[in-house]
Amino acid sequence: MSMPQLPVEYLAQRREDDHTGLLFEDKKWTWREFVKESDARAHWLLENQPQDGPFHVGVMLENVPEYLFLIAAAAQTGATIVGINTTRRGEELARDIRETDVQIVLTDSTQSHLLDGLDVGTNSIVCIDDDEYICSVDNLRNRPAPSVPEAYDPNFILLLLFTSGSTGRPKAVICSSKRFGKTIDLNHSELTRDDVGYNSMPLFHGNALFANWAAFWKTGGAFAIARRFSASGFLPDVLKFGATYFNYVGRSLSYILAQPEDPREKQTNLRLAYGTEASPADRREFLRRYGAKTSESYGASEGGLVIYPDKDSPSDALGLPPEGMNAAVLDPITYEECPRAEFDGNGKLLNASKAIGELVTLNGAEAFEGYYKNPTATNERMRNGHFFTGDLGYRDKEGYFYFAGRGGDKIRVDSENFSAAPVERILSRYQVVEMAAVYPVPDAQTGDQVMATLQVKDPGRFDPTEFSEFLKAQQDLGTKWAPKYVRVVSNIPVTATRKIDKPSLRRDRWNTPDIVYYRPNSTIEYRIFSHKDRDQIQTQLKENQRLNL
Secondary structure: OOOOOOHHHHHHHHOOOOOEEEEEOOEEEEHHHHHHHHHHHHHHHHHOOOOOOOOEEEEOOOOOHHHHHHHHHHHHHOOEEEEOOOOOOHHHHHHHHHOOOOOEEEEOOOOHHHHOOOOOOOOOEEEOOOHHHHHHHHHHOOOOOOOOOOOOOOOOEEEEEEOOOOOOOOOEEEEEHHHHHHHHHHOOOOOOOOOEEEEOOOOOOHHHHHHHHHHHHHHOOEEEEOOOOOHHHHHHHHHHHOOOEEEEEOOHHHHHHOOOOOHHHHHOOOOEEEEEOOOHHHHHHHHHHHOOEEEEOEEOOOOOOEEEOOOOOOOOOOEEOOOOOOEEEEOOOOOOEOOOOOEOOOOOEOOHHHHOEEEEEOOHHHOOOOEOOOHHHHHHHEEOOEEEEEEEEEEOOOOOEEEEEEHHHEEEEOOEEEEHHHHHHHHOOOOOOOEEEEEEEEOOOOOEEEEEEEEOOOHHHOOHHHHHHHHHOOOOOOOOOOOOEEEEEOOOOEOOOOOEOHHHHHHHOOOOOOEEEEOOOOOOOOEEOOHHHHHHHHHHHHHOOOOOO
C-alpha cells in the first residue's frame, strides 16, 4: 500500500478502524464511526454546493464534533472550510465572512444571533441544531462513501484560517489539502496510537488543528476536545479522557496554574504538552505540579516556518526547524544574515542590536501558500524568494533559534535597538508577576520608551520599591531595558487564541484607569504616574509633532 499524502487518503486508512478516534463530553466515536459521520456531511456539502462562486463553507461554532466532521467532509469533496472567529463582532465579523467569499455559514442557535443585521454576503445560514439539518444528515448517513468529484484538485484550499490578530487585523491564511497532509505526516511530538490528545484551543485557529489533531490522522489515536477553554475544567477533563498530551497557546498555561493546587494533578496520564509563549516559570511550575514536560515551539499560522526543540536545545531556545526547512535570522532591510548571538557569563545577550533580526525561511515559498485575496500582505511575507515571518529572533553559535518578540515588539531607546521578549523573560522572574507584556510607546522627543504591563494577583499590593530593587539585581538587564512605564493589572487583555493583545495595550499607553508607575529619569526608581505627568508628556508630544505615533 502506498503511503498516504493527502487528508482524503489518511481518512481512507481509518475507514475500517475501530480504535477510538474522537472524545467529546460523554460521547465517543471510533475512527470507523468518525469517517461515517464525515461521509454524511460530505454528501450534504455536495447536495448544497453552490452553482456559482467558490465552494466556501464558513463554520461558526464552538469546539464541537460537527466542526471536525465538516473538515473531514471537505477533504473528500473539495470544499473549503473557513474557520470563523466566534469572538469577533459586528462589522469586523461580517467582513471576515464576506472577504473570504463564504457561500454557506454553518452555525448553531447559540451563535447565530451574532449575524443578525449583518451583511455577510450570503443568505444561506444553516443552524446545525435545527431539525431540518439534523434530519437531512440522518437521511444521508447510510449512503455509500462519496466518490471523489471529477473536478477534485488535490491541491485545493482545504482551510482558510485567520491569523490571531495579536499584531494587527486578522488575515485569512490559505491551507491547501497538500499542506494539511504534510502536517499530518510531520507528527512533531512523536505521538502514538496509544496517546490521547486533549484540545481546548479554538478549532478556528491553526494551533488546535496542526499541533494536535493532525497527528492523530496518522497514528489512529484518540483526540479529545473541550467545547471551550476552561482553566477549572482542565484537570477534570484530562482525568476523564485519560489525556497524555495537550496543546496550548499564550496565557492558557498561566490560567491553569492559577487554579488551586490539587493532589489529583499527579494522577493524570499527561506526559507532554506542546505550545507557544508560556513563560519559563509557568513551564517549570507545570512540570512540578503535573509531572509533564511542556515543550515550547514556534509555528507561524502561515506554515512558512516551524521550529521545535530537540533533546539538546537550551532551555530558553525554540530549537531547530525540521529537516529540509532552511531557516535563518536576517536583517529585513539588507537581507543579510545577522551575526550569531553572544552571551556573557550571566546569560546576558551582548550584541542584541546586531544579532536580533527577522525569523526567515530561505526556502519558504514551498510552505507559505499566501493570504486569501490579499496580495499586498502576501508579498510582504514573500520577499527575495524568502518567507519573512514578521517575528524577531536570534541564533546562538550552535545554531539554535530564540524568540525575540513580534515584529511590532522592536524597541529603539536612545538609538539602541532591542526586542521585547528578552525583557519579558526578565520581568517574569519577579515573584508576583504572572504574565509580562513589554512594548514600545513614543518618547516625547525621539524614538521609543519601554512600557510593561504586568499581571499580578492583587494590583493594589504591588510594591514599586521592591520591584525597583528586583530590576537593579538582574545582571542580564540591558542598560536601556528597564521600563519607563509599568501598568499593573489583574488580567492582561488577550486575543481569542489567548495571545496577549499588544495592539490594545499600545493604543492605551498610559491612558488607562489601571495603576501605572513611572520612572521619570534614568534612575530605576518608580512612583505613581500622575495626571500632571500625563499632561506634561502630552504637551511635549504635541510640541514635537509626535501625537500621531
